[in-house]
Amino acid sequence: MPDPVPARRGRPGYDRESLLAVAVKLFNERGYDGTSMEDLSRRLGISKSAIYHHVPGKAELLRLAVSRALDGLFAEIDKLDAVDGRAIDRLEHLVRGSVIVLAEQLPFVTLLLRVRGNTAAEREALARRRQFDQLVTDLVTKAAAEGDLRPDVDPASAARLLFGMVNSLTEWYRPRGRASAAALAETVITVAFSGLRVRPAAAVRAGGRAPGHGNRAPDPCPAR
């Protein structure tokens, strides 16, 4: 019987998946534009023609990588059909799901967010990303129409700031497993939907004073 795990000889062997992982890491370090097939061949330790055995070129690697990110994000949109209730609750579900996708597909989402549109493959990715952003904006607009969004925030800005916060995770989050990603999602939801400040009344209860100046919604408890 042949050895089921053949010993590696010399340079490592790649399948499409492991080749993609190395390519995405390099794209994220040097930029997609700034990475040539030559750079990729050097990093992988295999010839360019060995790379072409797996993929027709650099653009295909980008397409595979950003599809991984986008398919995950659109799957979260599809799940919303099963969520009853108000738009703001579906929005909360979408934020939770997006944070999990981001944590699980971190290098792929990072690449998606860094794509600048200098080539056709990048522009394709940007078009699908804009579609996702539009669905988020629609949901925020619906939440506003249902009276659940703060009236002093316009829905378009709210949508951008919300996903600006989610997307910023690619700058600092380092995956530490499922539980950590789930906890992170709850933190994002708390900050985004409830804000950083404790409620005025809670601040008083905790021995602080209620914050005194502008930009705040009217106290919901005027009778106190």
Added chain:
Amino acid sequence: MPDPVPARRGRPGYDRESLLAVAVKLFNERGYDGTSMEDLSRRLGISKSAIYHHVPGKAELLRLAVSRALDGLFAEIDKLDAVDGRAIDRLEHLVRGSVIVLAEQLPFVTLLLRVRGNTAAEREALARRRQFDQLVTDLVTKAAAEGDLRPDVDPASAARLLFGMVNSLTEWYRPRGRASAAALAETVITVAFSGLRVRPAAAVRAGGRAPGHGNRAPDPCPAR
């Protein structure tokens, strides 16, 4: 008397400032790493030696550009000494000031946020950026100690999410003057400190229902 505005002949003349503006635009489009002096010379329409007349090299252009951003941000930190009151209020001032700096120095802050640390000049910029981030984290930690930060959010994550939201503006904000930047700052503050959802009580008043599920602070108005 000579003509006070000499007619331009052929290629445009640059001073250091206008040269820097073009360089930063190109760095933001192609990445700092991905831009050679050759690229810069082509975009400017002047020779490389004409560029060297203004600056010793590419790294100096990066230094000038990110200093513009960082000096603006650290000036906002210095202003906090004059702000009385609690850490959360100073944090709010800092967010407002940072959004204004970002809006007024948009290309420079954008470049700062895209710097990846592949060269010494980039690593210098990153080190100063980390200093700023540390000052933000200290302020958030103080706000937590004073009981003004939501207890279900850890200060380090809060600081990152807060400035993740602020920094995300470089991805979509297009300057439209001082009034627009000030309005944007108020929107960011409202979302970050008070959250997207209207207060439960306000939602009920507006004919909606209070959101029903998890992750929320206790209702501050339990007597109702």
